[in-house]
Amino acid sequence: MSETTGCTADWHLEHSTPEQLLHYLDPHYPFARQANVLARRFRDVQALCDGGEATPALTRLRNALAFHLIKLSRWWRFDFCPRGVTGVNNPLFLTYVKNHAERSVDDESLLDAFTAQRYMHAGDGGHIVILGYDPLTDPTISILYGVDGQRTFRFATGSHGAEPLWNGQGYPDFASAWLAARAVHALVCDNSTDLHEFETAQREHMWARAWHQQHFHRSRKLPLIQLYAQARAQLSNCQSAFGRAEMKTVTDRLAFTLAQTAFQRRMTVADLIEESDMLAINLRAANTIKQRARAYVATCIDPLVRPEMDILLDRVVSYVPRRCP
Known part of the structure; x- marks a missing residue:
């Protein structure tokens, strides 16, 4: 994948603001898409700043993107280095984050809640920083x-105009709190479905x-094809x-990583499968992995680099039939 997308500073100032890329209060937006796009845009903007285009506006955008990478990692509870x-490097990155927080009272309060807790009652489950109302x-x-x-997510319910009851x-991440809140909402509305x-x-x-926690992990404890088989089994049970x-x-993300690995090692997808006994080796299994990889590119990869990833997948061969000797 290219180091940068080649977009200009003006383009990023218009199209790469966190408000355009992120949907914190609606977990229906794929976590992977938000994390991938946010990381890609930060790297692009950082490269422009390093290349001599660090205008005040672009510097503020870079700092904001850095802050939201930290916020998103806490929101979805994924490991982020x-x-x-x-x-x-980590100290410089945190400098960007702090510089952004100094410009926003709300963001500074949230950063403090997740870190030093100078303004919070540290460890107090009853002291809560408000994030917002459910819009749906x-x-x-x-x-x-x-x-x-305690750095956990909470929700409160109530009728409009009344004091909310916490x-x-x-909950360890926002989506868990959101799902629990929706369940309570359904109970109150007597909606059993x-x-x-x-x-x-x-x-x-x-x-x-x-799986979200390991989204940016580069090393894995188990073979990739085994992880794919596990995720596929969990998907079938949902x-x-x-x-x-x-x-x-x-599952689509793991399929995409499998296809990338096959490309890098100049193997067919079926050859990659053959290294493990987790899946049957046939055209259908190999094609399914490639189809899932394409779905991941279409939905979760930054649109700026999708053409490049589509070309990569075009070059990946799913399966070459074996000839009898």
Whole structure:
């Protein structure tokens, strides 16, 4: 993949603001797409700044993108090493983050809640920084989200105009709190169908959450094809729409990584499968991996580099039939 996309500073100032790229309060937007695009845009803007185009506006954009990479990592609970993901050493990256936070009271408060907690009652589950209201719920009931002194996500429900009642449980990531809040909302509305859907999604999100944590990992404890088989099995067991969507993205990402690996090693996808006994070696299995890889590129890769990734996949051969001797 190219080091940069070749876009100008003016283009990024118009098209790469965090507000355009991120959807914090709606977990339906794929986590992988937001993380991938945000990291790619930061690297592009950083390269422009390093290349002598560090205008005040572009510097502010770079700092904002850095802050939101940290925020997104806490929001979705994935492991994030600035140097590993962006190429910028950790102390310098954190300088960018702090410079951004100094310009925004809300962002400084959130950063403090997740780090030093100078303004929070450290460790106090009852001291909560407000994140915002759920924009998609029934107009008669409001759902409010926050982060508490234990650095867990919380939600509160209530009728409009009334004091919100905070749920006593904390959640490790925003999506978990969102799903729990939606389940409570369904219970209040006596909607058994939605209640079952969101309770099921909560369980299935726990599977996806483990994969999200490793999104930017480069080393793996298990062979890639084995991880793909595990994710595919979990996907087949998902019953909720939310769970299926999350696990489909995870499975597609692993398929994309498999296709990349096949390209780099100048192998067919089937040859890569043959290195493991996890899947049957046939045209259908190999083509499915390539199709999933294309789906991942179409939905979760920065549009700026999709043409390059499509060309890569065009060059990947799925399967070459074996001839009998």
